[in-house]
Structures are given as C-alpha cells and as structure tokens.
Amino acid sequence: MISCKPLPYLLFLALVPASLPAQNPALPAPAVFGYRSFTAEAAIEEKFLSIPDAGLAGQHLKTLTAEPHLAATPGDHKTADYVAQKFRAAGLETEIVPYRVLLNQPTEVRVEAFAPNGKQLMSGPTREHVAGDPYQDDPRVALPFNGSSGSGDITAEVVYANYGRQEDFDYLAEQHIDLHGKIVLIRYGANFRGIKVYLAEQRGAAGVLLYSDPQDDGYAKGKTYPEGPWRPETGIQYGSVQYQFKYPGDPETPGVASTLELPDSARVSPYGSQPHIISIPISYHDAAPILQALKGLTVPKEWQGGLPFHYHLGEVGRKDGVTVHLLSRQDYQRRIIWDVIGKVKGTQYPDDWVIAGNHRDAWIYGAVDPSSGTAAMLEAVHGVGALLRQGWRPKRTLIFASWDAEEEGLIGSTEWVEQNAQALKRAVAYFNTDVAVSGPDFSADAVPSLKQFVRELTRSVPSPLGGSVYQQWRANHPAQSGLRGNHVTPEAGEDVHVGNLGSGSDFAAFLDHAGVPSTDIGSNGSYGVYHSVFDNYAWYTMNADPHFDYLQQMARVLGLEALRMADADVLPYDYAAYAREITSALEADQRRVGPAGRGSFDFGPALAAAARLATAAERVRGQQTDATGDLVRLNLALRQTESALLSETGLPNRPWYRHTIYAPDELSGYAAQVLPGVNEALDSKNLAIAAQQLTALTTALTRAAQTLEGAR
Numbered sequence: 001m002i003s004c005k006p007l008p009y010l011l012f013l014a015l016v017p018a019s020l021p022a023q024n025p026a027l028p029a030p031a032v033f034g035y036r037s038f039t040a041e042a043a044i045e046e047k048f049l050s051i052p053d054a055g056l057a058g059q060h061l062k063t064l065t066a067e068p069h070l071a072a073t074p075g076d077h078k079t080a081d082y083v084a085q086k087f088r089a090a091g092l093e094t095e096i097v098p099y100r101v102l103l104n105q106p107t108e109v110r111v112e113a114f115a116p117n118g119k120q121l122m123s124g125p126t127r128e129h130v131a132g133d134p135y136q137d138d139p140r141v142a143l144p145f146n147g148s149s150g151s152g153d154i155t156a157e158v159v160y161a162n163y164g165r166q167e168d169f170d171y172l173a174e175q176h177i178d179l180h181g182k183i184v185l186i187r188y189g190a191n192f193r194g195i196k197v198y199l200a201e202q203r204g205a206a207g208v209l210l211y212s213d214p215q216d217d218g219y220a221k222g223k224t225y226p227e228g229p230w231r232p233e234t235g236i237q238y239g240s241v242q243y244q245f246k247y248p249g250d251p252e253t254p255g256v257a258s259t260l261e262l263p264d265s266a267r268v269s270p271y272g273s274q275p276h277i278i279s280i281p282i283s284y285h286d287a288a289p290i291l292q293a294l295k296g297l298t299v300p301k302e303w304q305g306g307l308p309f310h311y312h313l314g315e316v317g318r319k320d321g322v323t324v325h326l327l328s329r330q331d332y333q334r335r336i337i338w339d340v341i342g343k344v345k346g347t348q349y350p351d352d353w354v355i356a357g358n359h360r361d362a363w364i365y366g367a368v369d370p371s372s373g374t375a376a377m378l379e380a381v382h383g384v385g386a387l388l389r390q391g392w393r394p395k396r397t398l399i400f401a402s403w404d405a406e407e408e409g410l411i412g413s414t415e416w417v418e419q420n421a422q423a424l425k426r427a428v429a430y431f432n433t434d435v436a437v438s439g440p441d442f443s444a445d446a447v448p449s450l451k452q453f454v455r456e457l458t459r460s461v462p463s464p465l466g467g468s469v470y471q472q473w474r475a476n477h478p479a480q481s482g483l484r485g486n487h488v489t490p491e492a493g494e495d496v497h498v499g500n501l502g503s504g505s506d507f508a509a510f511l512d513h514a515g516v517p518s519t520d521i522g523s524n525g526s527y528g529v530y531h532s533v534f535d536n537y538a539w540y541t542m543n544a545d546p547h548f549d550y551l552q553q554m555a556r557v558l559g560l561e562a563l564r565m566a567d568a569d570v571l572p573y574d575y576a577a578y579a580r581e582i583t584s585a586l587e588a589d590q591r592r593v594g595p596a597g598r599g600s601f602d603f604g605p606a607l608a609a610a611a612r613l614a615t616a617a618e619r620v621r622g623q624q625t626d627a628t629g630d631l632v633r634l635n636l637a638l639r640q641t642e643s644a645l646l647s648e649t650g651l652p653n654r655p656w657y658r659h660t661i662y663a664p665d666e667l668s669g670y671a672a673q674v675l676p677g678v679n680e681a682l683d684s685k686n687l688a689i690a691a692q693q694l695t696a697l698t699t700a701l702t703r704a705a706q707t708l709e710g711a712r
C-alpha cells in the first residue's frame, strides 16, 4: 500500500519556489533553464495554474466513461466529438483525423475444460460480476478478448507456464515438456502479454489462456472491489497481444500512415506484428478449476500463485492430462478510428511543435486507463483557452492530441507520427500521459535531456497533500537505482528518480521511430482493475480520487510541460545528463563483456564519442543559460542532436525502431532497453552483430556530438 503523509505547511512555505506564490509581484522570478528572464512566463504560468478545475475534470471523466468506448465503436466516436468540442471551445484549431486500420472484435469466445475422465471442470468465460457495480451489465461491453488474437477452434492438453517469460519456457523444456500443439496457461504480470504469446507461439503452442492470479493484483494484495481497489474473483484483464516490440501501429502498414486514401495494395500481411495462434483472457474464477485439476510435477516455489492449492505443471502426453477447448471467433476488419488534434500556432517558431497527448479509447470504460488522462488533458486545454482569451500566444506551435486505438497497439499515435514524419523532425517535445491518475503517487519517465525539466516544473505545481508535487514525489521516492540496475545509475545528486521510457504507451512512435524528445507522467496507487469492466467511474471515485484533486494536479503538470517548453527562449534540453547516462550504460556493457570479450569489442571509440558529446553539452550549456546569440541556430542544433541519435537502418531485427539509445525491451516489452542494438546482440550471444552495433552507436554518438558542437 502506498503511504502519503502531508508535509507540514511551514515546510511548504519555506521550500516552495517563487514561481508558485507569484501572487506577490515584488518577488523576483527564479532562474529557469531555457529562459533569459522568467518574470513574464511566471505570470503566464500563474494564470494557467489557476484554471484547471477539479469539479470540471470530474465531469469530463463522468461523461467520457458513461459508456464503453472501444476503438472504432459508436461509443468511441462520441468521445471523439466530446474532446473536439472542448478543444474548439478553448480556441484550438481542431480536426478529427481518421485512419483505416485492421482491428479485431470478438463475436464468439468459449473456454471449456475437461478432466481425464471427461467430466467438465468449467465452462466460460464467466462474465465479470460483483455485487452492486452499476456499470458491469451494459450490453455494449465486449466479450473478453485479446486484441490481435487469432481465430479458431482447438482442443488440447494444458500446461501451466507461470508468467510466460523466456526463462519459464526454458524451465518447461528442461522438464521435457513439449508444448507443440498444447494450450499454455499463463498468468499476467512480469512482462507484456504480447511477449507471452510470442514465446508460446515460438515453442509451438496452439493456444494461450491468460489469467489474473490473485497473488499479482487480487486478494493477496488487499481488499478486492467493491470492498477495495484490487481485482475481484471474476475480474478479467483484456489487452492486446500484438507483437509491438517488432513494430506498433496498424499491423498492415509498418512505417506508412493508414489514411483513408491509402490503397489496399499498399498494405502488407499483418503477421509481421500479429500472432497466428489464439489467446483468450480469463479470470481466476475460471482459471482455478483448471489449475486445480492439473497433475504432473509440482511447480517451483516462485511459480506458485495465490490460489489455495498446490500448482502443478500439467501432465501431458499421458492419460492424466486436463483438456481445454478454446473457441475464438474474431471479426477482423479494416475499421475507422479517430484521432482528435487541436493546434495553437506559434508566433515565433510556428514549425516547432510542442505536443501533449493521451489516448482516448478504452477496452471498456477505462476510467483510469485512459480517461483520467483525457479528463486531465481537457482541463489543461481549458487553462490554455483562458490564456488565449487574454491575448497570449505561444512562441512555438502547441498541439494537443487525443489518440485512438492505443489499446490495440499504439495505433492512432503511430499512424499520425508516420503521416507527419517530415514535420516531426522539428517537433521539440512530446509529453504523454495515459494512466494519469490511479492514486496519489506521482512518477515520471523521460529522455535524459528532459529529466531535470520535469523535476523542475513539478516544483511549481501544488500537491493535494500540501507542498508541491515535487516535494511529495521526493518524499515518496528517494533516489533509486532504476528498474534495470545495470543500465540506470542514479546520477550524483539526483534527488528524485525519473525513469527511462520503455513502451506500452503513445510516446513509443515519437521517441523510438521519430526521435522526438519525450516524457510520460502519471499519479499512481493501488489499481487492481486494469483493463477490466471494473475500471469505471464507480471504482475511480471509490478508490482513486474521490474529489478529482489528482486530475487537477495532472492537468497542471501536463499543461505546464507544454507551456514552459513552448515559450522557452532556448530549448531546455540537458545533454550533459544524456551523455552521463550513455557513458554509464557503455561502461556497464564493458563490464558485461569482461576481459574475455575485449578482443572482439573496443569500447574506446564509443566512450570517446560519448565524452565528446559531454564536452559539447557543457559548452552549449552556457549559451542555453544566457539565451544570447543566434537563438534560431542554437535551438535547431539542440533539437537535431536528438535526431542524430537515430539510425537510418534501425535495429537489426526490427528496423521500425530507429533510436540507438532506447527501445522497448524485446523480452519484457514494457521496460526500456538501453543501447538496444548492442545489448540485444549480447543477449542473443551474437558477438559479430554486437560489434557492428557498437560501431553504429559510435557513429550516432559522433554525429550527435558534431551537431551539438555546431550550436553556436
């Protein structure tokens, strides 16, 4: 459970920076990186911060979650109209941008299990149900399904495979359990569900059953809904099993936008990023009778979940096996989806876009995921509208985006990025939010150049717990070593940790494909109803944020990211921090390779290129602070330094991913892989490719250093 103690008010007075109580104009504005003088901007930010309203945000949330709004359905279209109307009311130049993309919707889903003697053990999937939930019985709630699942009708023996990680499948192989033609029962957690299906398919499985074990987000964590926030017995996690680590977006158009005009002849087979096999998500109510009937070897201790009996791997190829029948009828069609794009043209740098975005589609109601993000974004837009009415205009073009079909595979954002690839070479930032509010615990991920930017601006936003968001964040999150300790070393003096961007939301196309510096923010808490019918307005007001104070907070943080970036004299990228992180990642790889590998790898040139980038960053920092000289040239060079880190050919097995420093991890899918070309080759013990990728990385780092040296 998360504990949040309000800081004493006096401490708040002592620590909060001058930009918050700018009510007193006699106080000088603080120095803010990227601004020659922050006085005028402080006044603009103060006006902005006074507008986002908790009550109005709550109303947006209620409207957005009034009915199921799966991508490409009438409910989804209604939410697009609502968002467009709010954008227009604020004075944004607004359009609804459609794409035609391949999506499946379930028409029939069945799961039955049989004991060796033919006795039926269960028949489902059982619809999600708890006592008293007002939203669960809507006839528009889709059948439980996985986006990108195959269609078919199969009957086979079942094997339990824990979380479905590479090491879990390796363990089954060591036990001589052959998965060819079998159905694999896998619990959610530890990695992206698409990876579970991908690995099962590689091992020859005919189908996958995904279930939510009570140990991971159910009663083992605490009280279940409606008594508490955790997943109840019938709760099901819907979700996409697309192979997003190959490429996200419309599976038929990698690298190309699926506009309405795009001819069918320009589309390719979807199986580059889609499984052939069936997968179906179920609750532990439905999984328990299957698990309980499995015989064979007892599972290793770590494989045991929270159900009150011993788990077994399953007896296959003998007479004691449990048999499961899976029926999945998926209606695959090219369907229309709708992004909503609202713009305010910049006065000084109209071609330099600052984009803030969040997806709008949900598996069902999506109160937390993503409607809390949409409600927060609409109140940020409300604040921008108030500034516009007072005559303010941003220096750079401001764009707010409401993406569609994120859940199926980051589709709306990916298609838009592919369509606007040329213009996005000048986009200076993409600020994402998705699961904006599930509780009080603020967190952020960012490219290294924007980590300090995020820390700094959260000092200007008040927390509902008292003090600033920054103070609460710092109180809850002392500096830590990151998710992947070997890749993320906390910098000396890092007071609050900002993570690296992996994948799992709409920043992926911006950063990994287009090289736009990005951040992702959220406010988190106990959240056991992810991707279930119970992620609805009733759950939200009971568990996450009853007075919508955190929606207001997130509206202010998201809006401030956009405003502060849009109006900066000089882009506030911290490339010294970037160079430090790259250097420590290279040093970690050097240790990983060890003395034995030094013959095949020379890290010297890559480390020298990173050092050259660090030197260029230190030199340019003075200019960024003074904001004098040729600012047009300076800003352009600063922006192009991030682009210089893209590789033209992309990563070896997945050319859509072009960033040489970050990609989603191929084996976890959510976490960030740092220096992906080198590390993935080392993971697969392909030393020739690793050496070649080290050279490609050196080229990119040298290009980035040269670009930054040109900033004068």
Ligand SMILES: [Zn+2]
Pocket (backbone or CB within 6 Å): 359, 369, 370, 406, 434, 435
């Ligand atoms: Zn989401």
